[in-house]
Amino acid sequence: MKTLLVIDPDAGFHAKVKELLKPGQVELVSTDKGSDAVQLAVDVSPDLVILNLELKDLNGFLVCSSLKKNPATRDIPLVITSATKTEEDFDQHRKLKFRADSYFRKPLSEKGLSSLLIDFLGATTVQKKKETPLGADFDEENIDKLLDSTFTAFSTDGSQSQAEASTSSIPAEEATEGLLIEESKKEEDGFNLELDLKEEEAELAPSVDLSDLEEDDEDESPLPEEEPAPRVDTGDLELEPEISEVPEEKGSEQEAQTSPENSFKINQLKQDSRQKSVQIITLQKENEFLKSENRNLLMDLTSLKADIAEREQELAEKKEKIEKERENLKTKLDETEAELARAKEEAEEKVRQYKELESRNLTLEEKIDALQKENQGLIGELEQKLASHEESLAELSRQLLTEENKVQALETKCKEHSDREQSLKEEAENANREFEEKESMLMTTIENLTKNTRELEDELKANREKLKHLSDILKTAAAEVDSPGS
Numbered sequence: 001m002k003t004l005l006v007i008d009p010d011a012g013f014h015a016k017v018k019e020l021l022k023p024g025q026v027e028l029v030s031t032d033k034g035s036d037a038v039q040l041a042v043d044v045s046p047d048l049v050i051l052n053l054e055l056k057d058l059n060g061f062l063v064c065s066s067l068k069k070n071p072a073t074r075d076i077p078l079v080i081t082s083a084t085k086t087e088e089d090f091d092q093h094r095k096l097k098f099r100a101d102s103y104f105r106k107p108l109s110e111k112g113l114s115s116l117l118i119d120f121l122g123a124t125t126v127q128k129k130k131e132t133p134l135g136a137d138f139d140e141e142n143i144d145k146l147l148d149s150t151f152t153a154f155s156t157d158g159s160q161s162q163a164e165a166s167t168s169s170i171p172a173e174e175a176t177e178g179l180l181i182e183e184s185k186k187e188e189d190g191f192n193l194e195l196d197l198k199e200e201e202a203e204l205a206p207s208v209d210l211s212d213l214e215e216d217d218e219d220e221s222p223l224p225e226e227e228p229a230p231r232v233d234t235g236d237l238e239l240e241p242e243i244s245e246v247p248e249e250k251g252s253e254q255e256a257q258t259s260p261e262n263s264f265k266i267n268q269l270k271q272d273s274r275q276k277s278v279q280i281i282t283l284q285k286e287n288e289f290l291k292s293e294n295r296n297l298l299m300d301l302t303s304l305k306a307d308i309a310e311r312e313q314e315l316a317e318k319k320e321k322i323e324k325e326r327e328n329l330k331t332k333l334d335e336t337e338a339e340l341a342r343a344k345e346e347a348e349e350k351v352r353q354y355k356e357l358e359s360r361n362l363t364l365e366e367k368i369d370a371l372q373k374e375n376q377g378l379i380g381e382l383e384q385k386l387a388s389h390e391e392s393l394a395e396l397s398r399q400l401l402t403e404e405n406k407v408q409a410l411e412t413k414c415k416e417h418s419d420r421e422q423s424l425k426e427e428a429e430n431a432n433r434e435f436e437e438k439e440s441m442l443m444t445t446i447e448n449l450t451k452n453t454r455e456l457e458d459e460l461k462a463n464r465e466k467l468k469h470l471s472d473i474l475k476t477a478a479a480e481v482d483s484p485g486s
Contacts, residue, residue: 002121003027005046007037007063008081009056012306013106016299017050020114025125034058038066041073048120049073051100053082061093068098077101077120081108083304107304109297340477347470354463361456368449375442382435389428396421 002025006014009032018028029044031037034055041049049067053060064080067073080090083106090103104116117126400417403410 001025001027002048002125003029003044003046004117004121005029005031005037005041005044005049007031007034007055008050008052009054010052010306012299012302013052016110016113017117020110020117020126022125022127026121032056034060034063037063038070038073041067041076042070045072046076048117049076049078050116051078051080052106053080053085064093064100065098079104079116079120081106083107110292110299343470344474344477347467347474350463350467350470354460354467357456357460357463361453361460364449364453364456368453371445371449375446378438378442382438385431386435389424389431392424393428396424 004017004021004026006017006028008014008030011032014028014030021028027044029040029046031040032055035057037049037051051060051063051067055063060080060082064078067076067078078100079102080093080100081104082089085105087105093099094103102116102120104112108116114126396417400421403413403417406413
């Protein structure tokens, strides 16, 4: 079973497609949202996609591009329909990389839609239209039988014998007229054309008219061979209901006889009647076709009216939307003016903050100078302590050299001096470490202060630029405010 995916906001179009599809041959999947198109196409893998451009949620061309870009759906045949786009628009889209396989303008007639479905899905998927059954089977064979049964009393080759002709008690002209009237009644009973065509409000099919038939009023006078057979016009026949049968005369000795010329005339009438019957059948079939086309046109007109109403509603909604946008723009203009006033106040606040930052910057610079002076003092003190410790160590070294000879005798004193020396070394190392730590802390503090100073300078520079920008904005705003007044 094949699958057809229809993406169209018009519910009538979905119903029209469903009516044309043959049950059990094609599965119809319908949606009116372009956002569901790609996912549906991936899920059902349709054999054909009919996409309308006038979707409510997405642009139809974007949906076409999405389907053709997706590897799972790009090989699926895609037909685009539109009620608003022109052939020029279609030609422009055909030049793109992601284009449709075919393009049609709406409204589509039933015949055009059937041709579309047959081209892409095959003839077996579309239902053949059921024609209205006629009152009788009007094929050529039945017409011949009807005419043969009507004219059985006459010979078709003109070779009827005088004896057989004399057995007929009906004059030739009366027999011809009576048989034609009987044939016309049969056609009226079988076809019932006038009644059917009036009920359908169509054009009336022509009926048989023998009013223009030139009858020979002379009593049984034979016709000359070179005289052409009279033309039979079946378009304006007025049937007389009181005539039900051909009058018969009981007198078998009547002199009226059917001559070969009358037989030729009857044969000619028979041929003309057959032609008129064929014309009637043709007109009936044309009438049925016109009825079908009229129904299709009415359906298309109804769809077009619905589209027009929908377009009018969309225009009203767009107009309302424009009015709302206009009000929103007016509100935004008021908000912009309020924001401009706030920006002016913020600029003044920024100026005040800038002045505060400048004062803070001066204070920080004074603190940096004080810290630098304090750092220099600490460095001098540490250098003095280090020099004194070095002198003490030198003195102890001299004392140790002096007391080397007294080492053995003065082990206790040497040991004490050694302990003292060790203690002094530890104190010196501790003092040295403390000096290095303080020096590192001072350097870190100096670097931080330098970094803060740079950041403050950058911030000061940025604030100056902002202040300058705000001043330009204020000047521009002031100029704009002054210009409408002038």
